[in-house]
Amino acid sequence: MFKSLSLPEFLAKIDPVKCIKCKRCINNCGWSVYSWGGDKVLIDTFKCVNCLRCYHYCPEEAITILDNPVKYRKNANWGYYNIRNLKKQADTGGIPLTGMGSDMPYPVLFDSLLIDACQVTNPSIDPLREPMELRTYLGKKPAKLEFEKAKGGKSKLKTKMPPQIKLEMPFIFAPMSYGSISLNAQKTLAIAAKELGIVMNTGEGGLHEDIYPYRSNIIVQVASGRFGVNPDYLNAGVAVEIKIGQGAKPGIGGHLPGEKIPLDIAKTRMIPVGTDAISPAPQHDIYSIEDLRQLIYAIKEATNYTKPVSVKIAAVHNVAAIASGIVRAGADIVYIDGFRGGTGAAPSVIRDHLGIPIEHALAAVDERLRQEGIRNEASIIAAGGIRSSADAAKAIALGADAVALGTSALITMGCTVCGKCYTGNCSWGITTQRPELTVRLDPEVYAERLINLIHAWSHELKEILGALGVNAIESLRGSRERLRGVGLDSHTLDILGVKPAGR
């Protein structure tokens, strides 16, 4: 009998001449691809996910991972993954799961947008010689500033500023819970956030005591499972986020099986060891926008109006109206997660076929809030497929106050976007709770790499601002005049509020 009728995706190969039989590949692979056969390394290539841990740790460069040359017969309609997934379902009868953002070839509009630059009539500014400002404040802004006469006839600020999150650069780390990622991965994010003057987000898994020292760089999340939520938790960070949805799996909840709930995660989530951690699809106390308002104000009461409240939603078709409702319900920040956004685990069918891209959603929300004259009432965070500083700049020009980075941050920790986070076998120690794997991720070491990335992106953003002839990020924010579309149809240009290149 055959092992499986679904083909292995990758072929792991070891050059027998180069191999010194050191067994490092066996130790490093979280997937048990390699085993010791007495005189040589045996390979079970069905298990290989191409995460390249073995490749990087092989001292002799003896390992190569190839795409499996054995394919199904070429067919323009029945593609490789159609047939493979179908066979997998025939094997198991289940819903194929997946991790990370969708890998389907939907058009990425960021790649069809180009940024302006100065020539002759307006000077560009050299960021190496002149100040370039990226500082960003997230939160509700009053429409205008008022002064009153103080003693001695001097005017004094009368307007009371609502609470804000101060960011030294317009980046935040996307919510990723302890459970979906390892504690070491969360620590890496926290250390980097503190060093950079930005924030990380706990996700919905509660706040581990090891992360408490980073409280001035943390957003705590309240999701449908309400894991780890109590008054201390709500007050532990600089802001509270209500998670309604996630771009990778709009409209569905989450399920962390009991086998993945050891004592430490159980304590953090405040649930019994070994019980399933279920996040229902909706929040069971939110069945209308009025309910959302109640929760927003319950949290504001619990935090004594000292923290901005963010509401995170997945980008869905009616996102502009939904966002408007959220702002009117009292949210200080609207976090929009596009359908290319990442996940630790989602059904493939949901991830690849539900929602809309962040570019469309962001443009629609920013424009709607402006039309309604309430854009100042809330900041917008854009997430879901920000791959570079250029994507970030384009998102900011479309109207985002800041962008959230999930996958990009994990890639600095070794992630290769293999998409197998849901298995808990991550050989890089990121999306796993197996102690022998998580110990590989040294937070101090990897935080350095993450800090490098964000510094690099900040320098790049400053170069872009300089080329645009402006020296503050707020002059790019929402400035769609500085974007042009290439090869986009007129409806799409209209939705983006962007002119075609050449006009």
Add this chain to the structure above:
Amino acid sequence: MPTTQVEGIAISPLLWRYFVKPLTEKSEREVANLEDDDFVVRTVMKINSEIDGAYVFSSGKNMGAFKGVGNPGEIARFFKIEEYDGYIWTGHTRFPTNTPGWWGGAHPFTLLDWSIVHNGEISSYGINKRYLEMYGYKLTLLTDTEVVTYLFDLLVRRHGLDIETACTALAAPFWKNIDDMPNDEKEEMTALRMIYGSALMNGPFSILFGHSKGLVGFNDRIKLRPLVAATKGKTVYMASEESAIREICSSPEKVWSPRAGEPVIVELEI
């Protein structure tokens, strides 16, 4: 509008000047509870954006704009400018940079008693425009300078900021300087930048902002365009270059170059 034939100005638009009193009983006005000024602004925006080919260039009570395509001397003669008296005069000529010259696109850009002449370019035009649109302004004159006039109208007349604060919002100090300010001032500046980030004018500019009670000159935050100020007796002169000042006042008593972003605010002595 009184004009005269001038050699060099072959064609001109039909120019009409009306002296009007806003109707109080207009239903749209009553519904929105508009003051006279709001109603005038709204009407100007309506005409400029909705009536094809018609533009209101000047809508002040105590301010007039004379502008067109031609050299400044020709335009002055065309409008018979020698027949007018005034206590503040601003003048401007330009090499049309990003848009071809047209009568509506000439400086000054005015609204009510605000007038702006501008040397430079507003690189943040895109977001300044969208910010103003949120407050009902319609930008129709195909040029960046228009935003400056409307930003002053919004910040000073509608939001009630004093002129210095408005200038500070439009050419804001850098965060590194704000961080070193005493606490009260720091809080004030931080709030100003947070709230008026979309109004920040970025790019090279020197601007003269004239209004019925005075004149303001100011630069962008890193002084990418020149600005020179001078005084003689009780008269203040400001221009992009000193030579322009000396052309009309050959021996000023004091001449200086204001620092980047620091406005020179001149108030009328009454």
